[in-house]
Amino acid sequence: MYETKLSHILLGVRDLDRAVAFYTRFLNLRLVERVEDHHAFLSGGDAHHEIALLNVGPDAPQPPPDSVGLNHVAFQVPDRRSFARAFKVLTEAGLPVTTVDNRISYSIYFSDPDGNGIEIFYDIRHEPYGQPMWRGIRQPLPPETILAASDEDAAR
DSSP, X not given: OOOOOOOOEXXXXXXXXXXXXXXXHHSOOEEEEEETTTEEEEESSSSSXXXXXXXXXXXXXXXXXXXXXXXXXXEEOSSHHHHHHHHHHHHHTTOOOEEEEOSSEEEEEEEOTTOOEEEEEEEOTTSTTOOSSOTTOOEEOOHHHHHHHHHHHHHO
């Protein structure tokens, strides 16, 4: 057998400029390389890229809901404060989001401009109310719970 690890995700997009602007603004990724109007490579760390964007053109069809394929790409933030900041940035920009307490993570689900699913999450397994395993739990996560981290910072 051989060892593998996830390297990157390639997403099809209709407008490369719009997609690059979205991923750099809302996911704090940086543009590492662009190949004309065909590809863009973005990274949030040391890798050349974790997200590759492929321009499939403005008339590319949208996959049907609940079809086979990639459901979403997840990005982890290091702490509750960063999670609260991400929530504020997304909601203040008017992006529709769904917030969920999975008991292993707090999650924000939303879509990029082409409908590709995105998740930003904070791992809560080490918190007193966290669980070590998911077990299929999806509970509502009220905005006041998310924003409590910002309120705690402001009180300090």
